[in-house]
Amino acid sequence: MIGRALRPVLLSCILLSTTGAALAQDRPNPDKVARGAYLVGILGCGDCHTAGAMAGRPDTARLLGGSDVGWQVPGLGTFVGPNLTPDRDTGLGAWTDAEIVKALRTGVRPDGRQLAPVMPYMGYSRMTDTDAGAIIAYLRSLTPVSGTVPGPFGPSEKPTLPYFALTIPGK
Template identity: 55%
Template sequence: MIAFAAGVAGLPAAGHADAKRGAYLAAIMDCGGCHTPGIMLGKPDFERALSGGNVGFQIPGLGVFFPPNLTPDDETGLGKWSKADIVKAVTKGERPDGRMLAPAMPWHSYSQLTAKDADALASYLKSLKPISNKVPAISGPNEKPGGLYLVVTQP
C-alpha cells in the first residue's frame, strides 16, 4: 500500500477512475491530517491511514471531538454509511443520524465540491480496506475526555 505524506491510503486498483480521483481529493483536502492515528503526535501510522485520529479537538462550551474512522469498517467506521451519506456529511455537515458534525470539520469549505468530486471522494472512502479502530467517544464540556486533545479557540 502506498501512503501519501498527508496520511491518505494508497490508490485503488486500476479501472476505478472515480476512486482514484477521490484519493487525490482526500490528499489535497488533507483528510489524513486529522483522521490518521498518530499524525498529530508526529508519529503517523500510515498502515492505519484514515482510520481515526487519536488526538481530539476541544470546542469550548461543546466538548471534545475525535476525528472518526473513515474506513468502511462496519463497527468503527463508515461501513454502514452509503455513498450518499458520506456526500451529505462532507458537503452539508450532517451525519445519517441527523447529528451535525463537530465544528472542527471544515465541511463548509468542502460544500463547494462538485457533485462529481463529492461522489468520487465517497467512492474512494468506500474502496479502502476496512480497519477496526474505535476512537475515543465525544465528551461533553463537563466530562473528562478519553484522550489527548487540542483546544480550538476563536480569534
C-alpha cells in the same frame, strides 16, 4: 437433439456474462479512486482521521481509521476524527453514498447529529458530485479498519486522550 445438448452451454454463457457484468460494476474505476485519493490528500483528511498524524507519524496501516488526538471546542466539548474506512461497524461501511455526501456538504450524520465544527464541511458545501463520488470511491477502496475513537466528550467531561484546545480571543 443438438438444441438440447447446447442448452446447458448457452445457459452457462448467459450466466457467466451477467455475473461478469455485475462483478465489473462492483470494481471501482481506478481513475475515480485515484482522483479521490488525490482529493483526500490535498484536503488533509488524514490529518484528523489517522492515528499518529498529529505527531507527524501517521499509522499508515490504519490509514483514515480514526485519530488518537481530539479537538476541544469551547462550550461544545472535545471531538475526535472518526474512522472513515469501509468497516461496517466502526467506519463508513454501513453509510450510503448519499449519507456520506450529506455529511461532507452539510455536516449532518445519518443519525441526524451535527458533525463537530472542526470538520470543514462548510468549505465542502459546493463540492461537485464528481469530486464527492471520487472521494467516496477512494474511501470505499480502503482496507476496513476496525476500531472506534473515544468521545465525543461534552463540555464538562474530561477527555481520555490528548487534545488540542481551541480558544476564543477575549474569553
